[in-house]
Amino acid sequence: MSRSVVDNTVSSGNSSVAIPTDISGQILDLDEDDDLEVFSKDTSTTLTDGSSFNASMQTSPASMINQYKLEEDADTKDIFVTVDNPESHVTAIETYITYRVETKTTRSEFDSCEFEVRRRYQDFLWLKGRLEEAHPTLIVHPLPEKFVMKGMVERFNEDFIETRRRALHKFLNKIAEHPIFSSSEDFKIFLTAGTGELTSHKKQGPGFLSRMGETVKAVAAAVRGVRNRPQEFTDMQEYAEAFSQKISSLDKITQRIIREQKEYLEELKECGPTYTLWSQSEEELAEPLKNVAGCEDRCYKETEEQVKHLNDHLIPVLHEYVLCADTLKAVLRRRDNIQVVFEGKAEALATKAADRDADSKVLSLAWDSLVGRSPEEVKQQKQQKLKGEIKEMRDELDKAENRLEWANNALKSDWIRWQKVMRSDLRSAFIDTAERNVSYYEKCLAVWESFMQSQRTDAEGNGKVDSS
Amino acid sequence: MADSGSEDIAVIGNTDLTPSESENNLKNTMVEKGTNLLKMMEISVAEAEKRTGKNAVNMQETYTVYLIETRPVDAASEGTNPVPDSLWRRYSEFELLRNYLLVTYPFLVVPPLPEKRAEFVWHKLSADNMDPDFVERRRVGLENFLLRVASHPDLSSDNIFYSFLTEENGWKETVFETGFQAKADSRLKALNATFRVKNPDKRFAEMKHYGDELQSVISQLLRVRARAADRLYGVYKVHGNYGRVFSEWSAIEKEMGDGLQSAGHHMDAYAASVDDILEEEEHYADQLKEYLFYADALRAVCRKHELTQYELEMATMDLTSKKQQREELATGMIRTFSLKGMTSKLFGQETPEQREAKLKMLETQIEEGKEMVKERNAECEEFVKSAWVDIERFKEQKDHDLREALISYAIMQISMCKKGIQVWNNAKECFSKM
Numbered sequence: 064m065s066r067s068v069v070d071n072t073v074s075s076g077n078s079s080v081a082i083p084t085d086i087s088g089q090i091l092d093l094d095e096d097d098d099l100e101v102f103s104k105d106t107s108t109t110l111t112d113g114s115s116f117n118a119s120m121q122t123s124p125a126s127m128i129n130q131y132k133l134e135e136d137a138d139t140k141d142i143f144v145t146v147d148n149p150e151s152h153v154t155a156i157e158t159y160i161t162y163r164v165e166t167k168t169t170r171s172e173f174d175s176c177e178f179e180v181r182r183r184y185q186d187f188l189w190l191k192g193r194l195e196e197a198h199p200t201l202i203v204h205p206l207p208e209k210f211v212m213k214g215m216v217e218r219f220n221e222d223f224i225e226t227r228r229r230a231l232h233k234f235l236n237k238i239a240e241h242p243i244f245s246s247s248e249d250f251k252i253f254l255t256a257g258t259g260e261l262t263s264h265k266k267q268g269p270g271f272l273s274r275m276g277e278t279v280k281a282v283a284a285a286v287r288g289v290r291n292r293p294q295e296f297t298d299m300q301e302y303a304e305a306f307s308q309k310i311s312s313l314d315k316i317t318q319r320i321i322r323e324q325k326e327y328l329e330e331l332k333e334c335g336p337t338y339t340l341w342s343q344s345e346e347e348l349a350e351p352l353k354n355v356a357g358c359e360d361r362c363y364k365e366t367e368e369q370v371k372h373l374n375d376h377l378i379p380v381l382h383e384y385v386l387c388a389d390t391l392k393a394v395l396r397r398r399d400n401i402q403v404v405f406e407g408k409a410e411a412l413a414t415k416a417a418d419r420d421a422d423s424k425v426l427s428l429a430w431d432s433l434v435g436r437s438p439e440e441v442k443q444q445k446q447q448k449l450k451g452e453i454k455e456m457r458d459e460l461d462k463a464e465n466r467l468e469w470a471n472n473a474l475k476s477d478w479i480r481w482q483k484v485m486r487s488d489l490r491s492a493f494i495d496t497a498e499r500n501v502s503y504y505e506k507c508l509a510v511w512e513s514f515m516q517s518q519r520t521d522a523e524g525n526g527k528v529d530s531s
Numbered sequence: 532m533a534d535s536g537s538e539d540i541a542v543i544g545n546t547d548l549t550p551s552e553s554e555n556n557l558k559n560t561m562v563e564k565g566t567n568l569l570k571m572m573e574i575s576v577a578e579a580e581k582r583t584g585k586n587a588v589n590m591q592e593t594y595t596v597y598l599i600e601t602r603p604v605d606a607a608s609e610g611t612n613p614v615p616d617s618l619w620r621r622y623s624e625f626e627l628l629r630n631y632l633l634v635t636y637p638f639l640v641v642p643p644l645p646e647k648r649a650e651f652v653w654h655k656l657s658a659d660n661m662d663p664d665f666v667e668r669r670r671v672g673l674e675n676f677l678l679r680v681a682s683h684p685d686l687s688s689d690n691i692f693y694s695f696l697t698e699e700n701g702w703k704e705t706v707f708e709t710g711f712q713a714k715a716d717s718r719l720k721a722l723n724a725t726f727r728v729k730n731p732d733k734r735f736a737e738m739k740h741y742g743d744e745l746q747s748v749i750s751q752l753l754r755v756r757a758r759a760a761d762r763l764y765g766v767y768k769v770h771g772n773y774g775r776v777f778s779e780w781s782a783i784e785k786e787m788g789d790g791l792q793s794a795g796h797h798m799d800a801y802a803a804s805v806d807d808i809l810e811e812e813e814h815y816a817d818q819l820k821e822y823l824f825y826a827d828a829l830r831a832v833c834r835k836h837e838l839t840q841y842e843l844e845m846a847t848m849d850l851t852s853k854k855q856q857r858e859e860l861a862t863g864m865i866r867t868f869s870l871k872g873m874t875s876k877l878f879g880q881e882t883p884e885q886r887e888a889k890l891k892m893l894e895t896q897i898e899e900g901k902e903m904v905k906e907r908n909a910e911c912e913e914f915v916k917s918a919w920v921d922i923e924r925f926k927e928q929k930d931h932d933l934r935e936a937l938i939s940y941a942i943m944q945i946s947m948c949k950k951g952i953q954v955w956n957n958a959k960e961c962f963s964k965m
Contacts, residue, residue: 302783309780316772323769327762333755337748344744347930351937358941486787490965493794497959504951511944518938 142168142239144254146232149224150181159183162228164235166254172246178255184209186253187231189265193249194238199397200474202481203244204237205386206230230379237484243477289399290406293471299478300395307388314381317373324370328363335360350521354514361510369503373496380492384485391481394474401470405463412456419449568687569678573602574696576674577617579666595666596621597673601696618699622647625673627706628695632686633828634711637835638918639686640925642679643824645672651753651816668817675821685921721834724841731840732915738922739833746826749819760812764805771802790965797958804950811943818936822929829925832918839914843907850900857893860886 148163166178187206194203207230235254238244252264338356342349568574578598586592602615625644632641649665660666677696680686691709694702777795781788 305783306780309776309783312776313773313780316769316776319772320766320769323762323765327759327766330755330759330762334752334759337752337755341745341748341752344741344748345930348933351934355937355940358944362944486965490787490790490962493962493965494959497955497962500955501952501959504948504955508945508948508952511941511948514941515938515945518934518941 140240141170142166142245144232144235144239146228146235149228159185160224162231164254173251173255180255180261181258182253182261184227184231186261187234190238190249190253191234194244194247197247197249198243198473199401200394200470201241201243201477202387202390202394204234204241205383205390206234208386226375226379230383233379233383240484242480243473287403287407289402292399292402295475296395296398296471299391299474303388303391303395307385307392310381310384310388314378314385317377317381321370321374321378324366324373328366328370331359331363331366335363351518354517358510358514362507365503365506365510369499372499376499377492377496380488384489387481387485398470398474401463401467405460405467408456408460408463412453412460415449415453415456419446419453567684568681568693570604572604573600573615574674574677574681575600575615576670576677579670580619581661582621593661594621595661595669597670599677599696616697618697620695622669622673624695624703625676627703628692629676630715631691631706631709631711632680632689633831634715635689635691635709636685637716638832638914639683639921640825640828640832641686642676642683643821643828644676645669645817646820646824651750651757651820668813672817672821684924716835716838721838724838725834728837728841729844731837734919735833735836735915739830742826742830742833746823746830749823749826753816753819753823756812756816760809764809767802767805767808769802770798774799774802787965790961790963793964794958794961797954797961801951801954801958804954808943808947808950811946815936815940815943818932818939822933825925825929829922832922836911836914836918839907839911843904843911846900846903846907850897850904853893853897853900857890857897860890860893 143166145165146162147165149160150163151158151160161181161183164178164180164182166173168176168178184206191203191206194201207227238247238250244250252261256264335356338352338359342352342356345352576597577600580596580598581593582596583591583593596619598617598619600615600617622644629641629644632639645668648660649662680692686692691702691706694705698705774795774797777791777798781791781795784791
């Protein structure tokens, strides 16, 4: 059984853990694939700029792609997650809902085969945030929204809870199916830790301030703007925009259909009773009229169920992908930011190097002679200092370049994966809808054909000619 | 041709007739009571056309005329296909014909005309009388009216009806000459009778009640169906948007493109299919409307019965009161109040001569009254008899027609479901290729 590579992102605040080489040995044992280069050795896990996202995904870009290949070949799912059984909890401060999250797995990094924990929406939010922090250019499946403002749905309305539960279930399953995310430590803890344990683990994450710092950086980077965005990412951007528009349109259209159907139902509701009312004044006609009334009532019920199905199955999927479209745009923005950081550093280094080569130390030399230092000495000192600075900057630049390359490749691979998943999801959803529509019409057809049948047997019974 | 012994040759369809020839025509082609006109000739309302002309107040108006075609049945079966005789009539002339029939045959349930103005419309249909769809449906309705009249055992043998079908000019004058308008009962008279009648035939009372219920329930049904049709239209048409968006979306996708594009076409087809569906719905609505208006005709017969019954009751009461007066005069006992009585009390008795004169007058009046009661009684009985026969006929016709209508409604639903199944199966196949 092939395994996905363990995510070495260290999610605790302890960011100076080096990757022990013995683990790499273990992993290499299990992998058949010789190309797989799991670890590159000279990158450290400590990041000097204090950023909280750990680019300590130590895999080289090439190996990333191989990971995806591995995952696709693995048809055997080795982890099953379900979200169910919502319960409400009342405390002095608030009321909230928890969901049961059950995990069944054969993965060896899990201590046992079955886990059952209770999680609330906040916990899911936390998990998503952690995954996004760790992998800024990977596409995390969206969570259901916090509040549904449109219908002013009350948070604890049954339908709302059920819709949310389904979405949360999908979310976790998407994470579990993702080659990188499913081996996230945070994910594992989410699935297995007791409530108290989770709370303390959450606290260990990078603090609020460092996250703020990151946001400020991101904004600054966005303002600066990326210079040389590779065409493929521009293409992705355009695609994301267009996709977002189309999927939003589909969402709106489907909602409109549901509205119209509901209004149709309002009118249809009166049909059956009207025929029944009529049958009460008739003698010969009473029976066929009552029959028609029955047919209309049955069709009404079928229509009601069909609308419900549309609402419960197609709408959530479309909605998810509306949110996905936003995620795509966010991921592209983050990638851009990483490139901006890199470009900034490259620029800074170039400037520093130019400084070093420049002769224009006239003013500073003048000052130095004023304070009594020999020009040669000062020059030497300065050169040494510059050299040091330049080396540091070069190291940083290398790191930034690696980070960028890694981010780009991660995004490219994940984009392909995402497209496949999107295609599969939407195809299933549309097929499902089409099937449901066929089934709806088939049921109504049966209803009216039974009416025809009854009229034929009546006609034959009365000795009249069969009129078809 | 029904030959009632005349030697003259009946010439059908030749409009250049001498008065005597046309007399013979009428005589010879007059259908015997019991057989109907349709066995003799084919009738159709083939076309409709717009005309403009000056109306009664000398203003320009646009109106529609309908082409009535008639053709002897034999001609078709002989293999020759002569050009049918035809003439143009407008809706108002149909109305005139029907009014004439209503007055002339008050004991019959006279077939109704299609509606004057489009009612129970849902948004797609225009309520405009000039709308081509409305005109077409009216054409069909008018044809239906003519066929109904022509197949009625009594109405089909009416001269005025026959000349409506065959004589373009001067028909209106002929109708007015019958003086039918004078025979029409005033509304007030009829209303009065309805309120005051004491002993109407139970069956007619029930029929009237049934007519009320039928009208009410069919109106409700038509309203409900119109609103439902409106909504259904919306549902189908919105699906057309799927077609558009799928098409746009397919442009940005590589592998999914084809599947999406072709699925989109099916969504367009689905959206378009509602037009045919709702056209068939209109046809069903028209069948219901006919009986909505028939309910009115039925109630008219019942009201006429009330009127004849009331007049009989009035005549009877009148006779009774006259008899009583005679009795009082003869015996001297005053049981009824009369001004004469009072004045005679106050101012003295009348002379025996005066009494004699009065008695004589009363006797005459009583005789006349007896005749009147006899007449009215006969009228009433005759009316009840004939009317009930026609009502029974109508009941059978109604049961048959409405059952057929329900069946055709079911067929329409079945067809709609089958179309839906086809479209969504096709769409599903396209989605599978996504």
